């Protein structure tokens with residue numbers, strides 16, 4: 001969910017992609033309305049909820065081989081709201097075997 005490339009407070013996302021691989025990416029109707037590709041790639045669970053990525057099962061379907069997001073400018077709200085340097089960002093980095101994201105030096 002990046003996420004990817006944004007700055008939040010003292011932290012600047014380094015586009016590691018760990019959040020897009022290791023965190024759940026749930027989408028809602030406004031996300032599908034904004035970006036048509038989401039409806040093509042989304043996976044619907046038995047309870048009707050819709051996901052682009054689901055931990056331990058599959059990474060986000062919009063994550064490209066070069067680590068970029070195929071729908072960066074129209075990504076789901078959960079991605080736009082995600083904060084680099086947050087506990088979930090750091091957790092995903094750890095899960096990916098990466099070191100913690102450190103605050104920017106100003």
Ligand code: SF4
Nearest residue numbers: 001002020060069079
């Ligand atoms: S939609 Fe884009 S930013 Fe969001 S999790 Fe997928 S690849 Fe990452």
Ligand code: SF4
Nearest residue numbers: 013014016017019089
């Ligand atoms: S895990 Fe954190 S640093 Fe890595 S892409 Fe996501 S927001 Fe950026």
